[in-house]
Amino acid sequence: MKDWARVWENIIARVRRPSRYVGREVNARSSTSFEEASLKICLIFPDLYEIGMSHIGLHLLYLILKERPGYFVDRAYAPARDLEAILRQEKVPLLSLEAKRPLKDFDVLGISYPYELCATNIVNILDLAGLPALAKDRPAPFPLILGGGSAVANPEPVAPFYDAIIIGEAEEAILEIAETVRQAKEGGATKAELLEALSAIEGVYVPSFFEPVYQGETFVGLKPLKPGYEKIKRRILPQLDQVPYPYRPPVPWAEITHDRLAIEISRGCTRGCRFCQASSIYRPVRERPIERILALAEEGLAATGWDEVSFLSLSAGDYSCLTELIVAFNRRFLPEKVALSLPSLRVGSLNQTIIKEIKKVRKTGFTLAPEAGTERLRRVINKDISEEALWETARLAFEAGWRHLKLYFMIGLPTETPEDLEGIVSLARRLTRIKGKMGPQVNVSVSTFIPKPHTAFQWEEQINLAETEARLSFLRARLKGRKLRFKWHKPEQSFLEGVFSRGDRRLADLIYLAFQLGARLDGWSDELRFDLWRTAAQKLGLDLERYLSARALLAPLPWDHIDLGVTKEFLLQEREKALGQEVSPDCRWARCLKCGVCDFKRIKNQLVKECKLPPIVSVSREEEEGRFTYRLVYQKIGWARFLSQLEVMRAFHRAVRRARLPVSFSEGFHPLPRLSFARALPVGVESHYEVAALELRRRLTPREVKERLNEVLVPELAVKEVRFSSPEAALKLPEEVTYEIILPAPVTQEQVAAFLAQRSVTLVVRRGKKEKEIEIRPYVVSLTLKEPQVLELVLFEPAQGGVRAVEVVAALLGTT
Template identity: 45%
Template structure:
């Protein structure tokens, strides 16, 4: 492990990079409830890394759980890092700067442990981006005592072989308990100065830890025949299973992002594990057994999480949320608690047959959040093969209920290429979609939409289908094209996952260690962010495969059951004999019932002492569900609005927040402060808050404001300002709160101070010439149109004084205006890069207003 250095947040000069990149706010940290920026060399210091962009990684709850657990211990610190976007990687390399943690802005190489999540196969080249920008060798065998320990975990840990040689150790299973055991061991190792091999051997003896260097793949005639242990005491590795979910208090103070992530909401895990037994589903095997939270725990998580975050949506997380034993009671309790606060509840993973009218009525009390169901296959026959356990009539009943309750959009997800699939099964997808849309009934007068999402089936390790073939690219494209041809244009929309990305996912899903060289070769050829279609290039991977002497299609072939698999030494807890029996039952179209309701099915995981299903009984006295209409539909006159104006400053790193990001931050701050906000009406209620003119990203300000409408007057303006400041980032400070003026601003003069590291040689001449002209017309090209704009009447002052540019700009309501960077580039002769790197401060606004 490395000897950590004490590094301050100023150790890396990011001011010369962040103004130049897309969404710079994703690199500055400062999220609500993030830990302090510093760390002590005497502590055990982790950096937890999600190998994708911030907007994906900030939605990952597993990383957040580990973050809070580690930071809850004395002498242990955990910070975070995410993969930089292409432009940020380019700037880091150009400036010779390493990848850094968000909290400390410290180089990753300064940490003792880099904990990297393995969430999906197409992030594998991102691992190399992280390691390379950290200054570390790719291959674990090339690292020495001075390097951080590289630790992995997550969904792909159940066949990590394609990337195993990049990791020192990998965790199998639930991380909550084992991460603390690892921390104890590594803290002792650091204190006593253990050599790296001794650390790895001690880790290997810990249940649930896989040390790849202590296992060696064996090949014969270019075929894997075994993965042999080098340590006799550790012949294999078995997954760690958490008997009960972690205490709710771990997530009382969730991280609240500033830059909007993909899933911008409070996630509340109500259960882990699923026992439905879908034969294609790896998570249904590797997260067994089902472990539910109690109603009390869930309400505690929801109350604390919303109060401390300000999120306006709460998502109930589980592999099959609809199977939660007390879902009706839970939904009623959640909506009774949060409907008046306009906090909606969504269930991202619902199952046909579990979405009852009772539950739908509860969901729509605030806003109709996403309604998505996954039939997976287009015919009852194929659904029997995959053990989906639902019929066409079940699906149509769910759609009929949803349309009757006011939903106008239903999303259906399917797979093509499932084992035993026929043309009739593919065509059945379109037929089922048509029948679903027809459930709206005749004469309703409401157009409805059915959206279809389609992906290519990828056989996953540790599933009954792990031996099956994956269809090739041509067949995948043909199936999707068939759906395009058959699906009517009116009332339907088809989206599909790129078959080329599914092809590569299939290669890695069941791959072996030979693929590590392929990943390195593709990365060297420029492979980055492969899960993003705009960056993915299968041709590049094919060139890398030729260079490595590999045939990618070989990894998609069917596997004989007797053959060795690259993950045979990694046990998920479910017996191989059970998977083989399930495969046979799939071909015979036999159903395996859910063990939560029909008794143990003999998968081999539970010992019924420590590991067993945790399922709660539904209360015998079922709570009546009120037929409460949506809050926005309640009759009565609107409440009187009490309008206030909040004046605030934005300095330092907050200049990198985009306007929409700032709006969201303010909305959530107001919610956390408990102010009695009024909300708009309509399908998506939002706080009645209006902001001053948007600042360009990178501009600081001493003179920002927003107006808010409240349902009752404030008792103390000073106390309100103090309350807001206690909930805002330190870089945003409320200066005053006052009653909002009843005026309409027609014209304003905004003052700026501009400073740069260097000024263009011709700047003074350009400035003088501009001031001497009556007109200065520029050509703008926006929205594919050229427009002329005269800048001269918009500039009230432009002068250079004591090394700074002083600028006053005139703005007229409803008319085109300009901004400081445009003046710098068009008038003063700055290049675009020089203008972006300049420091711009908005110092004041003078408004010429008329009475409303």
């Protein structure tokens, strides 16, 4: 069998940020090996690693499946353009992260559809896997291409790429699907038989069992092809902890967007903002008890070594016992220097206790999302917040220590007038005046309103590009000033998101053609090539603006067969109320509005009733015995050579926490373990002798420190030697260092001899921002050609100055 791991290493050695592709993260191991597994599943996030690893949804499924005996579960992410180019050039398929296997070798590829602008990445991943993009062109049952994620609230634009799609919460459904696939595999089922079996599982949508019907340019409905299979009911988890799993998420080597332990404190929101699709996708509200949240934090932190926790929720400020939760969390974890990254709190959620607790934690920016500039428009969207309440919350946030206030607004909301835009400006300006001259920095972020399926505004018009530009210019001209910053979402991205949000199956052809033309990673504003989408639409004769237009209330909609539970009648009622500026209450605390989601037996709002502070198992705070410095010698070999120095440092910081070493911490809001490193080894370079200094508060034997660290480190970063040291001597490096260098092309003995014969070799090198000429010959102690492409270099490396091995090679090869 081909050594894919070696092929992969050779490839990622040539790309930017190879640590995205190395895999082997701590906690990323299935209980069964690839070879022995009766079912092999690869979960794929169609965006870059740093985004995918920050997404909790797919991780939960990974953790659930990974524990099942007999299953092998792996992950993959979208490649960046540089990796894709090499894969295509060298005709190497995209491999899974852990087993380094071609995606084709799996039984199930679960490719999520978390947001609309990752559609071309889905096609790209299938293409790089060597699989036809369209389900109809894949007659074999395996690998089954399975979808899911928030954007499948309208799956139609991507439906032709998938064999089956999970609608709703997948924690239970994924196990039923996995078992069905395993049985189909064992029984030698055909694809038709497999799809038939899958369609019997609640929440599973098989797109090929429906056929779209058009009259001319107009979509007139989806024709069900299987009797009794007309609507796909969303899967809803009655309780958040319905499906248990150990909370030990994989710990990334590379820095990711949300680099911390995420804990979902509640799911669902019933505030009923009329533009909000998540409101329909995740209803009803299900809160986790405080004890359970703390237990997840306990388990997750011990298993990962993260030093920060974030509370996830659609509206964390509404969590019934937020004050008690924050107090309990700080009581338990602040002594261990674990920070709480606070979610955006809603207006009115700040009280004196929370402010007192918040003063103890690290703060980034305080976010308020009024969404609209005037109280009138806020009533239309059912976000009935008065300007005074906004002011008071901002003032309290400022008092609690925040200095940056982020304000989120939308433009183009139904019924918006120039006064509403003026309202954004005046509100932002007013908030900069809190506390006189020392008032906060106010950052205003604006995005274009997108009418999303399953919302009260799903029938409304989305403003076009020209109108978006005009309204943005209006704001740009006015939101200026020392304490004001204005940011906006790229209008072309909102345009495409709007097209796909309410699109039909014809858009699959557009996605495919845009992909062929080179569209990728469209969610990244610097990657989006809007011209390619225009060209593709023109070639297919698709009028994209048409997708932004208002829909007739009685017209069939492409997502009518997707039953999220919220009824059309309820949405129409809410639309009527919006036009009359009538506010609907939150059914969490007021009466039920009969949206259609709850059955009031299993499915209903579940709030934490008793806000009691749980007894906190106090951490045994060992007395500080003193300060003990250890000198650590570790290796960085094999695949770990792809880690940058920053990544190695982070890996050690987390390992020290996982090993529960009594480490000393630095002072300040972001205390770090007192652990320093002698030098920064470049990415791609292996080393058998790297040095770090660690300071502990309690005296442990060097042997114990070494053993405890190696228990939680990967062998490629193993600690080889630990001894007591004075702080001054701990980071001292040997002055002569031996390098083994693999050259890109062979050199001759004569070249080496000629180099060594020179008494002076000068080289222009870059040090920081400056270029300077240095003499390198005196630093070269010896240079030996071991093989035509392998050099051994012994270099004199003084504490200051000196020359790098790569620079000696450049001088030898004349490639300076």
